[in-house]
Amino acid sequence: MKMIQLYASLKSDLQAIEETMTREVTTDLPLLSETSLHLLKAGGKRIRPVLVLLSGKFGTYSLETLQKVAVSLELIHMATLVHDDVIDDAETRRGQLTVKSKWDNRIAMYTGDFIYAKALTVITQLENPRIHQILSGAMVQMCIGEMEQIRDFFNVNQNVRRYLLRIRRKTALLIAISCQLGALATNAPPAVCAALYRFGYNVGMAYQITDDLLDLCGTEKVIGKPPGNDLRQGNITLPVLYALEDEPIRGALLDEIAAIQNSEGAADSSAAVRLVRSSKGIAAAERLADRYFAKALQALGGLPEIPAKKNLSEITRFLAQRSY
């Protein structure tokens, strides 16, 4: 099954989720509706809603229930994107102007706050307190991950473990709980919820590493912004950390990163990108991503043989294809 077929099989449910998201962020304050709908219309793969729905197939599937989880998690994801764009001073995302660039930082901040709060009004319609505890715990970890990223900007001496801990919080956790909460909300057995959490966690780790690779190896057309964006901001990702372990590259790469840091945003990062691409860092990061993808597939092992299980492994294989 191709990704497009998978989405087709979930089409009407995903459509319902899309409509609920639109309805939820529409208020009688035009400015807020505009910024929120601008974000919503910018699209995205809706990977979290897809995972919520598929995980819900392992319990007593109910669109009414799962929709609340899916809408809430996707809105939280969107809210983090608006806030990240403020931090990253990003002009575009997915080829569209960001809220902070179309409007301004203040408006982006409150749009994010509003979407967070809306996400909560949706999920609090569910009465299971475990769901709220898991979600709020993940939100705390996500904020810590974002702060760690700021702390580690331009830190060329951070180790791989630190990077992995950071992306675990920043990305993997929300994907992990998308699977876990989809199962939990439909009363799937605890072992199933736990296995789906592990699946999501490993997919999330692999996904972020792949995304970090794409920022270095992708073309501007594919990533919707010039490559080397992470480096320009000072975000030292896995391929760069591995490249710094590549002795013939290390010295020149350190110089390039120092030059970017000293230019305060003015320098371009293309020389650093070229160095990383020519290093052993790319292959090493790809290997680690593949290990996480493999662990994700492994986590599916003990789950009952229902079509959703096959869909989850299809998604994993799809995400593991590199588009550079």
Added chain:
Amino acid sequence: MKMIQLYASLKSDLQAIEETMTREVTTDLPLLSETSLHLLKAGGKRIRPVLVLLSGKFGTYSLETLQKVAVSLELIHMATLVHDDVIDDAETRRGQLTVKSKWDNRIAMYTGDFIYAKALTVITQLENPRIHQILSGAMVQMCIGEMEQIRDFFNVNQNVRRYLLRIRRKTALLIAISCQLGALATNAPPAVCAALYRFGYNVGMAYQITDDLLDLCGTEKVIGKPPGNDLRQGNITLPVLYALEDEPIRGALLDEIAAIQNSEGAADSSAAVRLVRSSKGIAAAERLADRYFAKALQALGGLPEIPAKKNLSEITRFLAQRSY
């Protein structure tokens, strides 16, 4: 009973709340703990925790339960302050450097996000879904209120109703639910919860109007920043709206406000402040604040005669005293 005596009677419970707040915002990420503790130590009247505790006396008082409500609401209040300081470009608050000024805007944004999320982990320990629904609904309204404030910057044609709707969302709602949730969490009867909500709402409206008056009539020593701060930002408050209805003042005041707007933050607002002070706007705003304070006392009318009821009316009278 004086305010200080009231606080003394709640001392050990407020102390427990303070300790829980400190513990909750302390993480193993030093930067985040520093920014959060900086905020916490800057103090404040802790009016929301006081109202939660007193409202809890109308049900089956339990510090363990009430503490979760109080900590959560005070943290949410603090999170909005950090985000507001970014928007207001405020250098100081309560005589202390703001997070955005001691660190930077990015760090202030994530500190706010982190404290919001922490507030949720605390309150989601309570299992009553109504509590979470009420809280998340209020958070949405608060964000809308903040966006309305941005929308209405320098809008001299807004009417009083629009101002009232804005401060209702921005301020009164969180104070209203402090009372409501204190009662609800301790299983007070619905009529009591509703009366306490009305009490809190009216106190909150009066409180914000008084705060807006203070920004115009207070001394720098009392308000911890130069007077006229709201006007410098373009925040047109009730005394200014009433002053604009005062024909002999209107023309000159419009000119001054236009000058502030055109200076893009460079002009000082002291001439505008003097005009408002000399107008009928101050007395008119004071009258409306007094009406809200009176309605707050009225809302207490039907409540059982327990000491907490007297305490709530003492608080109201205390807040109604003007310190300018």
